[in-house]
Every structure is written in structure tokens, then in C-alpha cells.
Amino acid sequence: MNIDDEIRQMAAASHDPHRTQDALQAFLAAAHRLEDDPIDRQRLRELAEDIDTSISTYDRTLASLDRGDCDPLQILDLCVEATDLTDPDGLLADLLKHQLADASPVTLQSRVAQVRAHRAILKAAYRNIPAAPLPGLRVTSADLERVLMVAMAGKDPYTHRHLVRISRLAVLLGQQLGMTATQLEAARLGGLFHDIGKLALSDAILAKSGPLTDEEFRAIQEHTERGALIVEELPEFFDQAPGSVRGLLAQETMSGIRYHHEKYNGMGYPGGLAGDGIPQVARVIAVADCFDAMTSTRSYRAARSAQDALREIRRCSGTEFDPQMVEAFLIAYDTNRDQIDELIRSENAVQDMTPPEPATTDHHFLGQP
Amino acid sequence: MLDGVDYEGLAAFFVAHHRGLRCYLIAQGCPDSDSDDIVQEAFLIVRQRWSTIVYYDRPKAYLYKVAIRLWYRYAAKLHRSGGRNDHEGVLQLMADPVDHYAHADLLRTLAAWFRRLPPQQRAVAGLRLIADLSVIETAEVLGLSLGTVKSQLSDARRTLTQCRDNDQQADDSQPGKEPPR
Numbered sequence: 001m002n003i004d005d006e007i008r009q010m011a012a013a014s015h016d017p018h019r020t021q022d023a024l025q026a027f028l029a030a031a032h033r034l035e036d037d038p039i040d041r042q043r044l045r046e047l048a049e050d051i052d053t054s055i056s057t058y059d060r061t062l063a064s065l066d067r068g069d070c071d072p073l074q075i076l077d078l079c080v081e082a083t084d085l086t087d088p089d090g091l092l093a094d095l096l097k098h099q100l101a102d103a104s105p106v107t108l109q110s111r112v113a114q115v116r117a118h119r120a121i122l123k124a125a126y127r128n129i130p131a132a133p134l135p136g137l138r139v140t141s142a143d144l145e146r147v148l149m150v151a152m153a154g155k156d157p158y159t160h161r162h163l164v165r166i167s168r169l170a171v172l173l174g175q176q177l178g179m180t181a182t183q184l185e186a187a188r189l190g191g192l193f194h195d196i197g198k199l200a201l202s203d204a205i206l207a208k209s210g211p212l213t214d215e216e217f218r219a220i221q222e223h224t225e226r227g228a229l230i231v232e233e234l235p236e237f238f239d240q241a242p243g244s245v246r247g248l249l250a251q252e253t254m255s256g257i258r259y260h261h262e263k264y265n266g267m268g269y270p271g272g273l274a275g276d277g278i279p280q281v282a283r284v285i286a287v288a289d290c291f292d293a294m295t296s297t298r299s300y301r302a303a304r305s306a307q308d309a310l311r312e313i314r315r316c317s318g319t320e321f322d323p324q325m326v327e328a329f330l331i332a333y334d335t336n337r338d339q340i341d342e343l344i345r346s347e348n349a350v351q352d353m354t355p356p357e358p359a360t361t362d363h364h365f366l367g368q369p
Numbered sequence: 370m371l372d373g374v375d376y377e378g379l380a381a382f383f384v385a386h387h388r389g390l391r392c393y394l395i396a397q398g399c400p401d402s403d404s405d406d407i408v409q410e411a412f413l414i415v416r417q418r419w420s421t422i423v424y425y426d427r428p429k430a431y432l433y434k435v436a437i438r439l440w441y442r443y444a445a446k447l448h449r450s451g452g453r454n455d456h457e458g459v460l461q462l463m464a465d466p467v468d469h470y471a472h473a474d475l476l477r478t479l480a481a482w483f484r485r486l487p488p489q490q491r492a493v494a495g496l497r498l499i500a501d502l503s504v505i506e507t508a509e510v511l512g513l514s515l516g517t518v519k520s521q522l523s524d525a526r527r528t529l530t531q532c533r534d535n536d537q538q539a540d541d542s543q544p545g546k547e548p549p550r
Contacts, residue, residue: 003530007479007498014475015388023391024383027409028376031416047410048417051438118514126427126509233516 059119066112066203106215109202110222117151117200117230124150141237145189148196148230155199156206161350162292165343167191169288170256170281172340173325176332182245183252183281189237190256190281191288197227197257221261221269228258256281260289265319275322283322287313287329290321295344297351306333306344379419383412386429390436393495395476396483399440407443411436430506433496437510482532486525493518494525 001009034041124147153160170191174184198206201223205216212220231237231254238250259273259282266274278286294309304312310330317326333340387408394404414435415428422428479499483491489511496507497518508518 003526003533004498006533007494007529008501010475010479011389011392011499014392014473014479017388020384020387023387023405023408024380026405027383027412028380030409030413031376031379034413044413044417048414051414051435052418054438055434115514118516119512122505122508122515125505126430129505 062112062116062119063203066109066116104215106202106205106213106219109204110200110219113202114200114226117155117226120151120154120199121147121230124148124154141240144234144237145192148193148199152196152199155203158296158298159195159198161347162296163192163195165292165347166194166285166288168343169292169340170284172332172336173284173288173329176328176335177284177325179280182241182249185241186249186252186256186281187284189249189253190260191285193227193231193253194257194260194285194289195223195227196230197223197225199230200226224258224261224270228254231257252279252281255279256285258282260285262286263320264322268320278322283325287321287325290316291329292343295347297348303344303348303351306341375419375423378423379412379416382415382428386432387412389500390432392476392479393433393499394436394440395480396495396499397440397491398480398484399443401476403443407436407439410439414439427506429500430502430510433500433502433510437492478536482529485528485532489513489517490521490525490528493521494529497522 034044128147128150129143149160149163152163167188168191170187171184174187179187201220205212205219208216238246238253241249256279259271259279262268262271262273262278262282263286264275264278264283266272268278291306291309291313294304294312295306297303310333313321313326313329317323390411391404391408394407395401399407411432415422415432418431419428422431483495486494492511493507493513496502496510497504502510504515504518504522507513508515511518513521
């Protein structure tokens with residue numbers, strides 16, 4: 001018998017069922033007493049509020065640290081006090097073990113953002129995946145897509161909508177290129193999650209409107225690697241693909257996420273790959289990503305027209321973008337013009353209806369590598 | 370239904386989770402004699418929030434979140450009144466479980482095995498193996514990442530297996546026992 005089953009069996013057998021019945025009677029009696037005893041009722045109400053506060057303190061502390069609006073050590077002290085934690089291996093372990101006192105503000109913010117990313121994914125999974133799927137039913141890749149999208153929508157609604165559009169643009173471009181079904185699915189997933197690493201990017205950096213320091217820019221560049229790691233941590237993602245293509249689909253999707261900021265002339269990141277050395281899915285996403293960034297309204301600039309954006313993409317053919325991708329995208333735009341224009345219109349309609357958003361960093365317009 | 374609380378549903382919830390929660394707390398180092406008080410207090414707080422959590426949350430996960438915090442407070446109070454500065458102190462102060470039924474031996478063994486685990490592994494293994502929470506629920510309740518839960522559980526399994534094997538060997542080598550064939 002494996003240890004899991006043995007522990008479960010011991011736990012089940014270690015209990016006297018009469019004890020539960022006795023405890024139930026005692027609990028019901030205590031509950032009914034509360035109804036007649038205002039002092040005890042007040043005590044319990046305060047205890048319940050105290051417990052709820054301590055449950056939410058951790059998340060609130062992380063949010064404050066992430067926004068960079070408080071002194072980290074001071075707030076951690078407060079958090080430890082508020083939650084009555086005496087055990088450093090407890091709730092704050094993920095943070096404390098990284099020696100906050102010696103960390104630079106950007107390092108600390110990045111660390112906090114990573115912890116928050118994990119928690120955002122977890123919370124989305126907690127709300128969106130049934131606690132006990134029916135026997136024989138497994139968590140599906142559609143469940144996991146929804147979880148990551150919910151987590152991203154909570155972090156940054158603009159990026160969430162951007163991911164959905166890139167996914168569609170990448171598929172249209174892939175179809176124009178005559179990609180196989182597996183490659184198209186990798187383009188769809190790669191497009192959908194190419195910026196998912198921004199979940200692990202500090203709000204203080206993501207929303208910064210002024211120029212970025214070198215350290216902050218390096219933190220932004222890490223979103224490609226972090227995105228691939230987030231998807232890699234969820235191997236169930238590719239479980240439903242046929243066995244013969246599962247490995248290929250996972251590899252191509254991950255390449256799309258990891259290398260979508262590479263440039264055709266080798267001046268991109270993270271690897272400085274050039275030409276055909278850049279995986280095809282990443283070259284597809286790069287063009288779609290740039291087109292969407294240019295045609296979206298941001299708080300610090302108006303959207304450019306589709307024709308303007310296409311001219312810019314054509315101008316960067318052979319330097320920033322693979323010329324073959326550029327040609328295919330121009331044709332795909334002509335062929336699917338109504339659909340693509342509708343994507344642009346829907347984003348700009350959302351922008352018109354929402355209050356000015358924080359200037360989420362958009363590296364296509366920063367002239368950064 | 371009294372005070373806006375559906376007591377039938379609450380009683381069924383109590384019966385379904387009382388055993389697991391009590392066993393979880395004892396495995397975390399809570400003295401058996403105090404576990405009933407913490408369990409009752411946790412269920413009373415759940416009763417306070419019942420109408421909300423029954424529709425919008427996972428009541429079982431909320432119950433464990435509450436119970437863990439009550440247990441932390443209890444352990445901290447014990448420390449302030451002269452106990453040691455960690456849960457190990459509480460474990461060492463713990464009287465042997467006194468139970469007039471045969472079930473006590475198993476519970477004592479379980480508590481002894483879990484005592485060998487570091488606190489985070491103990492909490493993770495308790496929620497996964499005793500409380501039977503999913504990986505997602507365990508991570509949410511303890512505020513850990515999915516990766517941390519998986520790695521802590523894997524380390525805990527190794528230690529627990531070792532404990533079981535040691536006990537087995539000790540049993541087998543007792544005089545009067547036939548060696549395994």
C-alpha cells in the first residue's frame with residue numbers, strides 16, 4: 001500500500017464515530033447558546049472578523065508591496081503581527097527566505113510579483129475548477145486556459161484583451177502561411193499566452209509611465225521566460241492533444257512564448273536569435289503583436305490606423321520581422337479585413353468607455369531592444 | 370432554520386468534516402485534549418459565515434483556513450505563557466493522546482510520524498493526506514504556490530514512508546515475532 005493510502009486509512013480508522021456524534025451535540029448546543037447570549041455572540045463575531053482579516057492580510061500586503069507604495073520590512077512586520085504568525089516557514093516563507101533586507105527595490109518588487117502571479121493563478125483555479133471533478137473527469141486544457149485568462153484579466157485587463165486578439169491574429173497569419181493543424185494550435189496558444197509572464201511583473205513597473213531604469217527594463221524582458229515557465233508548470237495543458245503531436249505542440253507553444261521578442265536581425269531578446277533561427281511560431285506572434293500594439297489606444301498615445309501600422313510593419317521587414325511573415329500578414333489582412341478591423345474597433349470601443357488606464361509599458365514604442 | 374442558519378446543512382457539514390479536522394490538528398501537534406475546543410470554535414465561525422460561504426466559497430477549505438489560524442493563535446499563546454518558540458515546542462508539551470478507545474494508538478502513531486516533518490511539510494501533508502484537500506485547495510489555504518505544494522508533499526512522503534518502514538522493522542524485530550519470509 002502506498003503511503004498516501006496508508007495515511008488516509010489510518011486517519012479514517014483512528015476516529016471513534018461516537019465522538020463525532022457527541023461533538024455534534026456539543027456544537028449544536030453551543031450554537032444555540034449563542035443565539036441567547038449577546039456577549040458570547042459578540043466575542044465570536046469579533047473573532048470571526050479577526051480571522052477573516054488575518055486571511056486577507058497576506059494578499060493585501062503583497063498588493064501594497066507590488067505597487068511599491070510601502071516600506072517592505074515595515075509592512076511585513078505588521079503582517080506578521082496581524083496574523084499572529086510565529087513560524088517563519090508559514091505563510092510568508094516565500095518572501096522571507098529571499099532575504100528582503102538585502103534586496104534592491106526592483107528585486108523585491110519582482111519577487112513579490114512572482115508570488116502574486118502564483119496566487120492569482122491559484123485563485124483563478126480555485127474559483128474556476130470544480131473542487132472534486134466527477135470520477136474519470138480530468139481538468140481540461142480549456143479549464144486551464146480559462147484560469148490563466150481570468151488571472152490575467154485581474155492583473156491587467158488591457159493585456160488580457162491583447163492576448164485574446166493576438167491569438168486570433170496569429171491563427172489568421174498561420175492559415176495564410178499554410179501551417180499544419182499542430183502548428184496552428186501552437187500559434188493560437190502561443191498568441192494567447194505570449195505575454196502571460198506579465199502576470200509575474202510588478203505592478204509598479206508594469207504601470208510606470210516615466211522612463212524605465214536598466215534594472216526595470218531587464219525585469220520587463222524576463223516576462224518571456226517567466227511566461228514559458230508558467231505554462232511549463234501546467235503540463236496538463238497539452239494532455240488532450242494526440243500523443244503523437246503532444247511533445248511538438250508543447251515545444252512550439254513554449255518557443256512562441258519564449259522568443260516572441262526576438263528580431264529578425266538578431267537584436268531582440270532573450271536569446272538574440274536571428275533569421276530562421278527564431279522559431280516560426282515566435283516570428284508569427286512578433287508581427288501580430290506589433291500590429292495590435294500600434295492599432296490600440298493607450299493613455300499616452302492615440303491608436304494608429306491599420307494602414308499606418310501595416311506601413312510600419314512593411315518598413316521593418318527584414319530588420320525586425322521575417323519578410324515572409326510580413327508578406328503573409330499583408331495578405332491575411334486583405335483577406336480578413338472585416339474581421340481584423342472589428343478586433344481593432346472592439347478594443348478602441350472598450351478604451352473609449354473605460355477611464356484612463358495606467359500606462360502599461362509597451363516596449364514596441366520605447367525604442368528598446 | 371434559526372438565526373438565518375440552515376442547521377440541517379451545517380450539521381451534515383459538521384459530521385462530514387469533524388473527524389478529518391480533528392485528526393489534522395493532532396497531526397499538526399495540537400494536544401488531543403484541546404483539539405475539540407479548536408474544532409468547535411472553527412465550526413462556530415463557519416456557522417457565522419455559513420450563508421455566504423455555502424454559496425460563494427468552498428466551505429471545507431474555509432473551515433481549514435479558520436482552524437489553522439485558531440491553531441496558530443493557540444500555539445502563540447502557549448509560547449507566550451512559557452512554551453517554546455515553535456510548534457515543535459507545542460508538540461513536545463503535548464500529552465500523549467488519552468483516548469479510552471482502541472483508535473488512540475493509530476492517532477498516536479500518525480502524530481508521531483508527522484512530528485518528524487518540518488512545519489510546512491506537515492501542514493501540506495496534513496491537508497492533502499488527512500483532510501483530503503486538492504493540490505489547488507491546499508495551496509490556497511496555506512498561501513503557497515502549486516509548485517511548492519507539490520515539492521513539499523513529495524519530501525513529506527519520503528519521510529513518512531521512512532517512518533512507516535522503521536516502525537515495521539521495529540515491530541518485526543520484537544521478541545516472539547516471526548521474521549518476515
